[in-house]
Amino acid sequence: MNERPSILDGLDPEGRVRESLLETLGIGRTELLLAALAGAATWTAGHASHAAGAGLTENDTRILRFDLQLEYLQATMYTQALRLGHLRPAVRDAARVVGAHEWAHAHALKTILGRRAVPPGFFDYHGVTEDEHAFLRPAVAFEDLTAALLKYQAIRLDSRAVLAAAISLHSVEARHAAWLRRIAGVLPTLTAFDRPASQAKMRDLILSTHFVAEDPTTGARRAPGFTG
């Protein structure tokens, strides 16, 4: 399943990030597949039905909702890695700053989307946040991909005001990518011109990581059987 072309191919010609990401995540483990499928359903449903936001076109709402979910995915990963406490000081310092940026992006997107904002999802990083080595690779990949995605989306936005805001995020995501690449020992940039990554391909790649998980059912409408 990992042989098909991916947006990482364009961003990571040597295949280092992609290979490491997929290897780290152990894609293909049967026990994770069911949870991932359930999560995929949630993810897809979250982006399939929505109404245009106040002041936003249907098209722009669709783009910003996707970005919001992606920001949640990244921000939660940084927060979780920090809380688990297995990062060296250099990585920890970067994660504190970059993670705070991602939460700020999420907050801004949530504010402009208002009632159309998607709620934060439930994520399972499958061991990535417990280990610095495993953490850095998807962190780099997601920063790369977010910059590439924003490049794809920017020219599709209807509103110039939304475009002006989006490009202010784009350059920051590119800086995050360069920062984390440097820490991970990967060249900050490989090409003179970056290629965009489409939203559909980005969604497929995110689903292939199995990071989007089913929300556990912790509530029920049934009579308790406790001792009383």
Next chain:
Amino acid sequence: MRNRRPVIAAVLTAATMVSAAALAVVALHGRGAPAAGDSAPGGTRMAHLSADAAALAPPAKPAFTVATPRPLRLSSRVSMWAPVILPTVARARPRAHAHIVARISTRTPEGTTNILLALGVRRDAMHRLWVHVRLPILPTNTTGWVRRTALGGYRFVRTRLVVDLHALEATLYQGRKALFHAPVGVGAIGTATPVGRFYIRDRLTRYASPFYGPIAFGTSARSPVLTDWPAGGYIGIHGTNEPKLIPGRISHGCIRLRNADIRRLATLMPIGTPVAIESGR
């Protein structure tokens, strides 16, 4: 005098060159730029660039802006839990062949997702991840190690509930701040509420059983006495249809609150909240 003439000439030449360079810098910055059509190539270029800049459309005001955030805090007063996504076993040590402490199912007796409070993470010699967890079994306070692959994603909570069996009070804290405080009914003599460290597993609502009040929280605590109770003898935190008995030692081990209090607690206490039941003496 003969020797000084070349020096003076050199100084004058240098001064002339510096002046010319200064004029060129001024021109490049647009001050005293030559008129269009001037024969100076740099001047023409600058004039064109200035004209292009002036002809640009006005900028759009960004639809949103992002304030400069503070770096994320390294908070230590956070607890972590994870759902059980695969039936598994808890072992005494983080090793594949260590003694089995308990078998863990994916569901609670209430039909909700079984969750475990995570206390730490470690890798074994084979580089496999193990999670140290608090177990919902007897004896009280038992912990064990489960494979990370059996668990779903982590969730974090900042709250903790403390139940004082001596003072007959429950207090919900966030950090050092008390968010909630209320009198409670606890286990009677012979069916005492177990003392120890537990966590909130689930929340039951909209059932037709006035005995438990409007809301009941399931905990990981089990009665050491009522071990043959149909649903496993788990201790709940719930409302009541006999509020006059609170505070008191009146239950089979459960922690009872007045209905107004359990409703308020339900707005403040998330699933996964650690529960410390203390003797208070």
